[in-house]
Amino acid sequence: MALIFHSSANPVAAGHVLGESLVGEPWNGATPAWPLQPLRAPLLGAGSTPWHEAWLVDSPPLAGESEGIRWRRQGDQLFGVIEIDEGPDVGLQAASEAAYARLFRLLDAQGLPHLWRLWNYMADINQDQQGLERYRQFNLGRAQAFEGASRCVVGRVPAACALGVRSGPLSVAFLAGSTPAVPVENPRQVSAFLYPGEYGPRSPTFSRAALVYPPGQELLFISGTASIVGHQSVHLGDVAAQTRESLDNIEAVLAEAQRLSPRGAFALADLSYRVYIRHAADLGAVRAEMAGRVASAETLYLQADVCRSELLVEIEAQGLRVVQAA
Template identity: 55%
Template sequence: MNVVEHHLAAVPLSVACLPWPDTEQGTAPNPAPVLDLQGSALGCAVFAASPLAPPGEAPQSFVSTPVLDGPQAWAEIWRTAEPLRSGRQGPLTWRASADVLFGAITLNEADFVPRDGATPLQQAAEAAYQAIFALLAAEGMPYLLRVWNYLDDINGESFGLERYRQFNIGRQDAFLASGRPITQNVPAACALGTIGGDLVVFFLAGRAAPIPVENPRQVSAYHYPREYGPRSPTFSRAAVVRLGGDGERRDVLFISGTASIVGHRTLHVGDVAAQTRETLANIAAVIDQANQIVPGAGYRLADCLYKVYVRHPADLAVIRAEIDRVLPGAPILYLQADVCRSDLLVEIEASAGHPLEFCP
């Protein structure tokens, strides 16, 4: 086990990335720690090719994304040392401390029918975010900090429009209906294509507004021109979240899904090695911006937890070789997923500034 920082119980937010126990032998590989979704767990996301549901009180999301390296399934567990309360509001489950809330919602597109020009996916996305915003208002946690979105066939076309663009319409409609900004003060986020299944959204929210971080090498996603769809994506390139009191204050950095985009154009089409290098350059630029915005934070590429989404499993060796040259030994989870543009072959997200338990 690789514990990047000890004394996990002393901070307001930490994350554990652990392999799923071997169901055939009843033991975890290596061996792995027990998946504890009781006391300190805010919530959990499970990444695997086949559905798995861990026991426990914390809200849970299953994401249909095969793991490409190591165990066949992984659990990402967000934790806190603070007292917790839990609840359910319709299809949304949540758990919260005094300052941070983890929520999870899964919707089936089949429950929605086309109406008034709105596709089922568009309606599902709007419904998911409306449920999220209603919960945050009820619980006094008004600010979305980080959102993870997963949907089937993200680059496919239906009703005359790419499905990712349908999702963006529904997401933005919910922001607008709730009176929320759709530029600048928006959460860090990602949106990936799964190998099937429902619309899965899980998120972290809080009482204090995040500090948005943009990338000087890129046009902000919420300012993309209309060639990328009727509505721009509603997310910032990264966000810094200030948690805890003076004694245990943490400036947690969430870096959104990042790819080989400079300005607003995809670079290195068809060249997965060059796309990986460009993506790492973008992450480095975001970290540099975050360090300027939050002096003294001291974020470094080597200190982040990474999830790498690979479109074609055959590209894994090339992608990993490029990443290992820049980030030897970094905690990285490799997953198979489709990226939001069909010409993008790899996407990387990251987080830093929190204690990390990573068991490869």
């Protein structure tokens, strides 16, 4: 039941696809037979061809749809996507709570209770709406759904990212399974779920990273990581310094993951990356910093808004390796 990560400019061939992210614009609106999350953010420095990132499995998965979630399952692993449009009667807080509540009901029905990784995208993430920034509205709805499903909001929470795109619905993709993820925190940072009240009425519900153990494999999911030390944004206005600080944070997470993993360390060069850049003009500076540290790693650059308006770049990463039987 091995998971295989496919990353290519070429479309995924029909077959044993658990789920896919289509990264970049344009997207023609066509949907394949499997769950697809269209990431409505421009690719930077890579032309106009969208990029396909998919999770493949080694035997035919089961497929279904539940409360607007398109999902596929193979064995004890499940990938799903839900998108909820906002409107006059459904704001971002309500959409967030609804998406996560439906997600938890699906996991309970499938007997796969453990969230491993989530990818959240929403329009106008830094915009104030009805007196509260939209990212904070998202966090409020997400936390309410976790609590409504009797799930922890501190400690054992999944890896995740939350980015702003130009337009479109709230879009949530997720990987889940039967085995719990091992949360990984960063000793250089306050855990996001323990942020003080100045960052909103509810703290973000995610871990800095998660180690996951499907049969015969070890996966490391590193959440969206930015230029934050403690709980404060640093290097304001300096995108190069923010990129370096973000990579320093990822290195700290890797060191903590090594302490928790029985299999040894992942290195920076072992990972694949998505780098979200607020201003397209900053691509050269960010790419230069990345090249100095992870020149050989697969890296996608996208234009997207980070969850704090003063942050100019955010980096997420993941690694996968085979685990030999003892």
